[in-house]
Amino acid sequence: MSLHYGQKLLSIPGPSVIPDRVLNAMHRNNPNIYEGELVDIVSGIIPDLKHLAKTDSDVAIYISNGHGAWEAALTNVLSKGDKVLVLGTGLFAQRWGKLGKSLGLIIDLLDFGKQSSVDPAQITEHLLADKNHQIKAILMVQTDTASSVRNDVDAVGRVIKSMAHPALFMVDCIASLGTEKFLMDDWNVDIMVAASQKGLMLPAGISFVYINNRAKAARERKESVSSYWDWKPRLEASRFSELFCGTAPTHHLFGLREALNIILHEEGLEAVWARHQVFARCVWAAVEAWGSSGRMYLNIEDPEKRSCAVTAISTASGDAGYLRKWTEDVAGVTLGVGLGMASPNSPEYENFFRIGHMGHVNVPMVMGTLGAIDAGLKANNIDHGPNGLAAASAVIAHG
Ligand SMILES: *Cc1c(COP(=O)(O)O)cnc(C)c1O
Numbered sequence: 492m493s494l495h496y497g498q499k500l501l502s503i504p505g506p507s508v509i510p511d512r513v514l515n516a517m518h519r520n521n522p523n524i525y526e527g528e529l530v531d532i533v534s535g536i537i538p539d540l541k542h543l544a545k546t547d548s549d550v551a552i553y554i555s556n557g558h559g560a561w562e563a564a565l566t567n568v569l570s571k572g573d574k575v576l577v578l579g580t581g582l583f584a585q586r587w588g589k590l591g592k593s594l595g596l597i598i599d600l601l602d603f604g605k606q607s608s609v610d611p612a613q614i615t616e617h618l619l620a621d622k623n624h625q626i627k628a629i630l631m632v633q634t635d636t637a638s639s640v641r642n643d644v645d646a647v648g649r650v651i652k653s654m655a656h657p658a659l660f661m662v663d664c665i666a667s668l669g670t671e672k673f674l675m676d677d678w679n680v681d682i683m684v685a686a687s688q689k690g691l692m693l694p695a696g697i698s699f700v701y702i703n704n705r706a707k708a709a710r711e712r713k714e715s716v717s718s719y720w721d722w723k724p725r726l727e728a729s730r731f732s733e734l735f736c737g738t739a740p741t742h743h744l745f746g747l748r749e750a751l752n753i754i755l756h757e758e759g760l761e762a763v764w765a766r767h768q769v770f771a772r773c774v775w776a777a778v779e780a781w782g783s784s785g786r787m788y789l790n791i792e793d794p795e796k797r798s799c800a801v802t803a804i805s806t807a808s809g810d811a812g813y814l815r816k817w818t819e820d821v822a823g824v825t826l827g828v829g830l831g832m833a834s835p836n837s838p839e840y841e842n843f844f845r846i847g848h849m850g851h852v853n854v855p856m857v858m859g860t861l862g863a864i865d866a867g868l869k870a871n872n873i874d875h876g877p878n879g880l881a882a883a884s885a886v887i888a889h890g
Pocket of ligand 1: 558634664666686
């Protein structure tokens with residue numbers, strides 16, 4: 492029997508669900524790319540993007556996924572042979588570092604493992620040892636979408652600032668912008684990168700690089716940057732086409748305008764953060780109840796260190812694989828694969844799964860995902876504790 496006819500639900504941690512309103516805003520023919528509506532839309536989008544990150548910094552928009560934003564951030568301010576400190580908490584900071592390595596940067600990895608957040612004390616120690624200021628940049632993710640850890644950006648920013656270390660502080664908010672509190676200026680972040688397909692509820696394809704004055708000064712010290720990735724012409728554009736180094740990503744911009752209307756001008760950014768917290772706690776409550784017997788547990792033990800956008804879950808051997816297959820084939824709910832916890836070729840790969848709860852999610856979506864998992868546990872005879880759904884619903888009822 493199959494029960495999946497009806498609206499299918501994508502509960503993976505990116506790309507996330509696109510609201511119908513955003514889809515509809517994109518469903519139109521190509522516009523004039525030289526003047527008129529599109530130009531006006533972009534001049535309204537820029538201040539909204541700044542508001543999203545609580546910053547007065549500049550922001551450049553690239554036609555790329557998150558990897559492009561990673562490259563833009565590095566290539567504008569760093570040169571071959573520069574040393575970069577990478578703060579690993581799962582997968583994504585390491586991947587950013589790997590991209591840096593391909594650009595000729597020297598990667599110094601401080602790895603905090605897959606189950607904990609960065610430790611500011613260890614960072615202090617590491618920077619103290621860097622007496623000649625060889626480290627030119629520090630790379631961190633706010634939310635590591637693989638481990639589902641949330642790092643304390645504020646704490647790391649304070650460490651760097653209090654030591655007066657000149658390294659640029661670069662933060663990846665690809666999974667966290669629009670889901671999680673983020674204050675770029677207050678938290679002393681020099682460069683922040685984000686992308687369209689997670690908290691911003693769009694398809695993948697545009698990305699954002701936020702650049703403060705320290706970062707702009709570092710760009711001035713570089714002789715040359717590839718004219719596509721160079722952020723200077725994008726920030727100083729006198730013609731509209733210079734903003735995007737060619738044709739604008741027209742439909743992404745129409746979609747983004749609508750998404751920002753929803754996030755900033757209807758729901759409100761603080762309310763968006765609060766909603767993500769409720770749904771995250773709802774998911775944690777269910778998993779904790781299921782894990783009260785059996786062998787299912789949340790990858791990140793400390794609630795203070797858990798992401799509000801994604802939850803990584805560990806199960807007994809192979810159970811996550813059976814569960815994912817069942818929820819997708821029978822129930823119409825797609826869960827995320829475990830990422831970075833085990834090699835995709837190893838049997839352990841099927842011990843992990845992730846639930847995305849970012850962006851356009853509400854009670855029926857989150858409870859629907861949890862309900863499908865609850866049924867999947869039963870259908871597959873996976874040992875689990877009772878009352879997972881009751882625990883989740885209590886969080887929704889009582890906050
Ligand atoms: C999704 C994600 C990326 C990668 O983004 P792409 O658009 O796939 O290049 C990088 N960092 C984090 C934290 C992510 O969640």
